[in-house]
Amino acid sequence: xxxxxxxxxxxxxxxxxxxxxxxxxxxxxxxxxxxxxxxxxxxxxxxxxxxxxxxxxxxxxxxxxxxxxxxxxxxxxxxxxxxxxxxxxxxxxxxxxxxxxxxxxxxxxxxxxxxxxxxxxxxxxxxxxxxxxxxxxxxxxxxxxxxxxxxxxxxxxxxxxxxxxxxxxxxxxxxxxxxxxxxxxxxxxxxxxxxxxxxxxxxxxxxxxxxxxxxxxxxxxxxxxxxxxxxxxxxxxxxxxxxxxxxxxxxxxxxxxxxxxxxxxxxxxxxxxxxxxxxxxxxxxxxxxxxxxxxxxxxxxxxxxxxxxxxxxxxxxxxxxxxxxxxxxxxxxxxxxxxxxxxxxxxxxxxxxxxxxxxxxxxxxxxxxxxxxxxx
Amino acid sequence: xxxxxxxxxxxxxxxxxxxxxxxxxxxxxxxxxxxxxxxxxxxxxxxxxxxxxxxxxxxxxxxxxxxxxxxxxxxxxxxxxxxxxxxxxxxxxxxxxxxxxxxxxxxxxxxxxxxxxxxxxxxxxxxxxxxxxxxxxxxxxxxxxxxxxxxxxxxxxxxxxxxxxxxxxxxxxxxxxxxxxxxxxxxxxxxxxxxxxxxxxxxxxxxxxxxxxxxxxxxxxxxxxxxxxxxxxxxxxxxxxxxxxxxxxxxxxxxxxxxxxxxxxxxxxxxxxxxxxxxxxxxxxxxxxxxxxxxxxxxxxxxxxxxxxxxxxxxxxxxxxxxxxxxxxxxxxxxxxxxxxxxxxxxxxxxxxxxxxxxxxxxxxxxxxxxxxxxxxxxxxxxxxxxxxxxxxxxxxxxxxxxxxxxxxxxxxxxxxxxxxxxxxxxxxxxxxxxxxxxxxxxxxxxxxxxxxxxxxxxxxxxxxxxxxxxxxxxxxxxxxxxxxxxxxxxxxxxxxxxxxxxxxxxxxxxxxxxxxxxxxxxxxxxxxxxxxxxxxxxxxxxxxxxxx
Numbered sequence: 001x002x003x004x005x006x007x008x009x010x011x012x013x014x015x016x017x018x019x020x021x022x023x024x025x026x027x028x029x030x031x032x033x034x035x036x037x038x039x040x041x042x043x044x045x046x047x048x049x050x051x052x053x054x055x056x057x058x059x060x061x062x063x064x065x066x067x068x069x070x071x072x073x074x075x076x077x078x079x080x081x082x083x084x085x086x087x088x089x090x091x092x093x094x095x096x097x098x099x100x101x102x103x104x105x106x107x108x109x110x111x112x113x114x115x116x117x118x119x120x121x122x123x124x125x126x127x128x129x130x131x132x133x134x135x136x137x138x139x140x141x142x143x144x145x146x147x148x149x150x151x152x153x154x155x156x157x158x159x160x161x162x163x164x165x166x167x168x169x170x171x172x173x174x175x176x177x178x179x180x181x182x183x184x185x186x187x188x189x190x191x192x193x194x195x196x197x198x199x200x201x202x203x204x205x206x207x208x209x210x211x212x213x214x215x216x217x218x219x220x221x222x223x224x225x226x227x228x229x230x231x232x233x234x235x236x237x238x239x240x241x242x243x244x245x246x247x248x249x250x251x252x253x254x255x256x257x258x259x260x261x262x263x264x265x266x267x268x269x270x271x272x273x274x275x276x277x278x279x280x281x282x283x284x285x286x287x288x289x290x291x292x293x294x295x296x297x298x299x300x301x302x303x304x305x306x307x308x309x310x311x312x313x314x315x316x317x318x319x320x321x322x323x324x325x326x327x328x329x330x331x332x333x334x335x336x337x338x339x340x341x342x343x344x345x346x347x348x349x350x351x352x353x354x355x356x357x358x359x360x361x362x363x364x365x366x367x368x369x370x371x372x373x374x375x376x
Numbered sequence: 377x378x379x380x381x382x383x384x385x386x387x388x389x390x391x392x393x394x395x396x397x398x399x400x401x402x403x404x405x406x407x408x409x410x411x412x413x414x415x416x417x418x419x420x421x422x423x424x425x426x427x428x429x430x431x432x433x434x435x436x437x438x439x440x441x442x443x444x445x446x447x448x449x450x451x452x453x454x455x456x457x458x459x460x461x462x463x464x465x466x467x468x469x470x471x472x473x474x475x476x477x478x479x480x481x482x483x484x485x486x487x488x489x490x491x492x493x494x495x496x497x498x499x500x501x502x503x504x505x506x507x508x509x510x511x512x513x514x515x516x517x518x519x520x521x522x523x524x525x526x527x528x529x530x531x532x533x534x535x536x537x538x539x540x541x542x543x544x545x546x547x548x549x550x551x552x553x554x555x556x557x558x559x560x561x562x563x564x565x566x567x568x569x570x571x572x573x574x575x576x577x578x579x580x581x582x583x584x585x586x587x588x589x590x591x592x593x594x595x596x597x598x599x600x601x602x603x604x605x606x607x608x609x610x611x612x613x614x615x616x617x618x619x620x621x622x623x624x625x626x627x628x629x630x631x632x633x634x635x636x637x638x639x640x641x642x643x644x645x646x647x648x649x650x651x652x653x654x655x656x657x658x659x660x661x662x663x664x665x666x667x668x669x670x671x672x673x674x675x676x677x678x679x680x681x682x683x684x685x686x687x688x689x690x691x692x693x694x695x696x697x698x699x700x701x702x703x704x705x706x707x708x709x710x711x712x713x714x715x716x717x718x719x720x721x722x723x724x725x726x727x728x729x730x731x732x733x734x735x736x737x738x739x740x741x742x743x744x745x746x747x748x749x750x751x752x753x754x755x756x757x758x759x760x761x762x763x764x765x766x767x768x769x770x771x772x773x774x775x776x777x778x779x780x781x782x783x784x785x786x787x788x789x790x791x792x793x794x795x796x797x798x799x800x801x802x803x804x805x806x807x808x809x810x811x812x813x814x815x816x817x818x819x820x821x822x823x824x825x826x827x828x829x830x831x832x833x834x835x836x837x838x839x840x841x842x843x844x845x846x847x848x849x850x851x852x853x854x855x856x857x858x859x860x861x862x863x864x865x866x867x868x869x870x871x872x873x874x875x876x877x878x879x880x881x882x883x884x885x886x887x888x889x890x891x892x893x894x895x896x897x898x899x900x901x902x903x904x905x906x907x908x909x910x911x912x913x914x915x916x917x918x919x920x921x922x923x924x925x
Contacts, residue, residue, distance in 0.1 A: 036575035039512025045576045052580060075575055204512060208483045230512055237509070238483035262509040264470055264488035296578055297504075297561025370489065 025063070027070040028318055028328070030055070030311075031095025033086035033110045033121075034102055035078030039203050040171075040228035042256035043102045043303040047124055048073060049296050050307025051099055057291075058315050065322045069315065076106040079171070083109030091117050097318070097333050099310055102303060103253070104128035104145070104175035111138045118330040120337065122314050124306035127252070128174040132357050137330055139337055139356035141310050141345070145175050145226075148251045148273045149182025151362040152224060155271055155375070156183075156249060157190040161221035164249075166197040167211070167235060169227035172253070176226035179251045183224055195220050203230050212238035215246070222247040229254045232270070233263030240266040247271070252362070256301050260370045270367045275360040276302040276347060277374055284346045309345045316343055386641060396633045404600065404622050405589065408615055412604040415547050415555060416613045419606050422543055423518070426460065426533055427500045427608075429453050430520040433531045437465065443474055443526050450476040459543070461515070462508075462534035467527045474528070484509045490532065492519055493560060493610045502610050504559045505576070508534065514573055516565050537573050540566040554599075554616035557606070558584070565611060584614050591619070658682070666692055674700040714774055721769035728762035753827060753875065756793065760786055760823035764815050777815045780805035780846065784920045786819060787826055787844055794830045799840040806847035807917030811910055817882040818855070821890075822846075824875035825857040825903045833859020833901060841900075848914040853888075855905040863894045863901055883907060 032051055035044035055069045063069060072093055074086035083106035087098055091113065098114055098121040101107030107126030114121035114137045121138050127145035131138055156164060164187055168176040184194045196218045200206050212235065215223055223239075223246055225232040232254040239246060248270040255272040278289055278300045288308060292300040300308075317336040318328065326332040337356065342349040350358050364375040436449040443465075450463040454476050465474040470488030487509075492501040503517040519532040544555040545568050557566040562579045564572045583590035584603040591600050598619040603612050623630065658681035668676040674696035680689040732755050739751035767782045768774060783805050791799060810818055826844060834840040843858040876890070883890040888907025895902060 037514075039507060041512075041576065042507070049578065056580070207481065209481065212483070230507075230509075233509065234483060237486055241483050241485045258507050260489040261491070261506045262484075262489065264486040264490075266486045295580060295582070297559075297563070 025067045027068045028064060029070050029072060029094045029096055030314065031087070031090030031093065031098045031100075032071060032073045033076045033083055033090060033098060033100035033106060034073060035082070035106055036073075036075040038077060039230035039262075040078050040103070040169075040253075042229055042258040042301070043125060043253065044076075044078065044100075046256060046301045046303035047100065047102045047307035049292070050124070050300065050304035050309075051311045053288075053292055053295060053304070054308045054311035054315070056295075058311070064315055064319050067322070069318075076100070076110065078103045078106050080105050080109040082106060083111075084113055086110060087113035087119075087121065088117075091119055095119070096328050097314060097330075098122070099124070099307070099314060101126045103172045104130070105172040107131070107138070107140075108174060111136070114138060114330075120317075120330050120333045122310050122337070124310040125252075125303055126175075127178070129178045130174045133355050135355055137334055137356075139334075139352060141306060141313060141350055141358055141360070142275055143358065143360040143362065145178040145251070146182030146185075148362055149179040149184070149224075149226070150186040151273050151364060152179075152249050152251070152271065153183045153186035153190065153192070155364050156187060156222055156224075157192060159222075159247070161247065162192045163219065163221045164192060164194050165215050165218040165220040165223045166194055167215075167223060167225045167227060167231070168197065168199050169203070169225075169231050169253075170199045170201050171203065172227075175253065176251070179226035180224070183226075200227055200231050203228065203234070206234070208234045208238040209241075211235065212242050212244065215239065216242065216244050220246065222249055224249040224251075225254065226251045227254060229256045229259035230262055233259050233267060236263045236266040236270065252302065255365065255372060256303065257298065259367075265370075267367045268369075271375070272365045272367070272372065273362045274302045274365060274372075275362050276305045277363055277365075278302060278305050279372070279374070280347065282346070284344075288346055305346055309350075313337075313340075313343050313345075313350075316340060388641070388644075392637045392640075393633065396630070400623065400630075404617070405602075408600070408602045408617060409604075411549065412602045412613060412615045415544075415615060416604045416606045418547060419544075419557060419611075419613055420608060422459070422540070423500075423606070423609060425457075426518055426535070427520075429457065429460070430500060430518060430531055430533060433463065433465075434520050434522040437522055437528050437531065438525045443528075446526075446528070447474060447476065450474070459536050459539040460533050461536040462510070464532040464534070465528045466530045466532060468524060468529040470530075473526070479510065482510060487532070490517060490519075492517070500608075502559075504561055505537075505563045505565050505573075507576075513537075514576055516559065535565075537566055538570060541568060541570045541573060544568050550617075550621060552618050552621055556614045556616070558603075558612045558614060560610045579614060584612070587612075655682075669693075669696050717774050718769040721765040721774070725762045725765035725769065728758050728765065732758050732762065752793075756790060756823055756827055757820055757878075759789065759793075760819040761816055763789070764812075764819045768812070776809045776811045778807055778915075778917070779810050779815060779818055780807050780917075780920050782815070782819065783822055783844070783846055786822055787842075790823065790826045790830060791842070794827070796830050796840065796842075799830065799834075799842045801922060802841070802843040803920060803922045804843075804845040804847070805920040807915055807919065808846060808848055808853060808909075808913050809915055810853075810913060814886055814907075814910060817885050818853075821879045821882050821905055822855065822857075824879040825855070825905070828873070828875050828903070829857050829859040829861070829901070833861035835860070835862045835899070838899070847919075848909045851909050852906050853909045853913060856902060858895065858900060858902045860895070860900045863899050879903070879905065 032048060034048050035041045051071060055071050059068050072090060072095060074089050076082035076086035083101055087110035090098055098119055101110040101121055101123040102125045104126045107123050110121055119137060123140040125142050126140055127142045129144040129146050132144055166180045166183065168180050180197060187194060198211060198214060225235055232250040236248055250270055250272045252274045255274045259267060289299060292304060317333050317340060320336040320340060321328050321332045337352055338354060342351040352358055365372040366375055433449055436446045440446060454460050454463055463476045464472060464487060466487055467473050470486060472485045472487060490503060492503050501519045505514055505516050508515040514537055516535050516537060517532050519530050521530050544566055547555055548568060554568050556564050558579050559565050562585055564577045567573050581590045581592055584601055587604055589602050599616045600619050600622060601614055601616045603614045605612050662681050665676050665678050669678060669692055678689045678692055680686045735751055735755050739748050763782060763786055764777060767777055784803055787803060791801060829842050838860050841860040846855045880890045883905050886907035888905060891904045893902045
């Protein structure tokens with residue numbers, strides 16, 4: 001009684017403290033479907049690291065409108081089925097939005113579920129043109145993969161190559177076929193010829209020796225591999241074991257740091273393309289590179305960079321939804337993404353068209369001394 | 377009082393609880409550090425076996441006359457040692473010279489991309505975790521460089537990380553604890569939750585990159601983790617404990633401490649509550665006694681309820697004594713002055729009596745010349761004044777006078793002085809106290825009006841009667857004197873005589889008025905004097921009233 005009469009402020013403060021303690025801001029649950037195991041998993045691992053880095057920085061700044069961001073991850077194994085299962089599991093676990101689908105195969109499965117459940121899926125690196133021009137819940141911050149083929153064809157022609165053999169990874173055919181098509185169209189228009197298109201059915205256990213023998217028989221000026229780092233390095237190892245020296249070209253998917261462990265010196269001189277350059281000297285990329293290296297002990301690759309950008313773009317959309325007082329769900333986030341003006345990225349700005357697609361330029365790199373050296 | 381006592385109790389409880397928790401944290405920390413040391417040494421011993429195999433292989437490579445002894449040794453070890461997944465013999469450029477198990481279909485011959493840490497303080501070189509070019513699984517390698525023999529410059533053992541992770545499992549204290557081995561990029565080499573290795577996880581808590589301790593929340597669980605370098609390697613071992621479980625081990629002790637703390641706090645709280653009540657009562661009693669002293673009961677004993685109040689009691693008692701002594705002195709002074717005043721009144725009265733006597737003597741001579749009445753009336757006036765002084769010095773209070781008694785006496789004396797014992801007298805005096813400056817004018821007014829009534833208020837055809845009333849009504853003193861005389865007829869002297877003039881003048885002096893009127897039946901005169909009653913003029917007491925005639 002004495003307490004009540006004489007110390008109402010103290011009581012009120014205590015009550016307020018209790019109320020506040022029980023009212024911690026609800027985290028925003030972000031799901032990530034990523035391929036984290038298997039020979040082509042470097043892109044997924046790097047993507048996860050980039051996303052984690054971005055979320056760590058966002059939370060370090062106090063979250064989004066005071067709400068922390070919590071990341072939950074499912075391993076999709078870079079397959080269509082894996083992407084489908086991972087996306088469903090993440091939504092069931094309460095994710096309000098999905099990141100990932102790093103390969104076009106995994107993104108195909110995850111996209112189906114995202115559209116069914118009306119949840120936005122923002123892919124950092126799924127580049128297949130099969131997803132272009134469709135008004136759905138799928139967004140991406142990478143340009144279409146056929147452009148990778150176009151850029152590589154240009155470089156091949158510039159180097160005077162006229163005969164090309166193309167190797168596609170069948171496990172990610174939606175992507176690799178587009179790279180091959182883009183290459184072939186541009187190569188043909190420049191006077192080149194695609195002498196043969198071959199497939200890697202399943203990288204593990206695949207007979208790369210036989211493939212190397214076939215490529216040797218094709219007598220191409222170059223071999224383009226639209227596959228993973230494991231695919232490209234295995235081809236390089238197989239060709240080297242036969243003392244068959246031929247210029248190798250690889251698509252963006254293969255441009256991950258693990259390629260050196262797979263291929264070693266056999267990859268010397270290989271030409272690759274990428275939509276991001278983690279060694280870019282710009283302040284934004286430098287800052288990211290340093291923070292990433294401090295956290296993960298090694299420099300970031302393109303997938304890390306795209307993962308980082310995707311998470312930040314998503315945070316902007318979530319912030320816009322929360323600012324507008326709309327419901328934080330698929331339709332709300334989709335509307336926010338489409339209405340956002342051009343967004344800052346590590347490489348200039350990016351914006352989505354009405355189908356959630358974007359255009360990013362591709363750069364060329366050459367492997368020299370186990371490093372990716374940008375070709376001017 | 378209760379709050380101020382409860383806060384220390386709660387604070388003490390918190391201090392005890394926190395101290396216990398801190399000691400628990402220290403205990404857990406110490407045991408975890410010790411455990412971590414043991415684990416890191418166990419891992420070191422485990423890796424030491426592999427290192428020893430490397431040394432044996434290096435010797436086999438350099439001692440034989442061809443590669444067969446090395447091949448045999450490699451074959452034996454891969455088949456016998458589950459922790460070895462593959463053994464490679466590489467040339468100086470990293471190209472494969474010999475690999476066990478042999479994989480005829482494999483195209484992987486160039487291992488120049490295998491990267492080992494740069495530190496050269498160890499005989500054995502350790503790789504980071506990365507994907508094997510053979511199967512795309514997460515792998516880690518130990519290598520030993522040897523003098524080039526049969527084209528072999530380096531022996532490499534690919535570890536079976538699943539086996540290494542299994543090795544960690546029994547080293548845990550509790551089933552939900554975790555142990556991990558990190559490479560120098562904080563990537564998991566081994567983990568009791570093997571998924572973390574398969575999915576190429578990293579430990580992102582930077583505090584665990586060095587020997588250190590971290591507390592963090594992950595996947596809904598709060599973890600306590602300790603990191604320690606594995607001797608002779610660039611790798612680290614991290615021990616993770618579920619904080620809730622770590623403290624749950626001590627739940628009995630925590631419960632007991634909590635109970636003791638709560639019991640102590642409750643007991644202390646109740647004691648303080650009871651003590652607070654008794655203190656309140658003692659202080660209330662003390663306050664009442666102090667109040668009694670302040671009201672003038674200076675002799676009230678004021679024993680201090682607590683030692684801390686001794687000074688206050690002494691001060692109050694000393695003050696009371698001083699006041700008492702001063703009051704006694706004042707009272708004595710007042711008594712002396714009252715005595716003096718009484719004496720003065722007595723002497724004034726005596727002097728007035730002398731004047732009356734002198735006037736009376738003079739009147740005997742003047743009566744013959746027809747001026748006796750004037751003398752008589754003057755004498756009466758002086759007598760009325762003398763009577764007031766007499767009344768004053770005979771009563772206790774010298775400031776004011778109860779005029780009812782005085783008025784009664786004065787009326788009696790006037791009736792007697794005018795020899796009007798035939799008059800039917802009716803008096804009704806309520807107890808009214810008037811100060812001296814009002815009492816004397818009042819006495820003279822009464823004297824004049826009664827004298828007038830006695831002198832003129834009779835007629836032959838009626839029984840003489842005199843009615844005198846005085847009292848206080850609605851804040852006004854009202855004196856009325858009625859007779860049964862001929863009334864206020866034309867030429868009656870009572871309107872303009874000296875007596876009435878004096879009465880009227882003194883009424884005005886009392887800020888009142890004098891009104892004359894006839895009786896209800898047209899006979900007699902009613903003189904009414906009204907003036908404002910002084911504060912506290914009316915007081916409880918017996919009215920002096922004659923019985924109705």
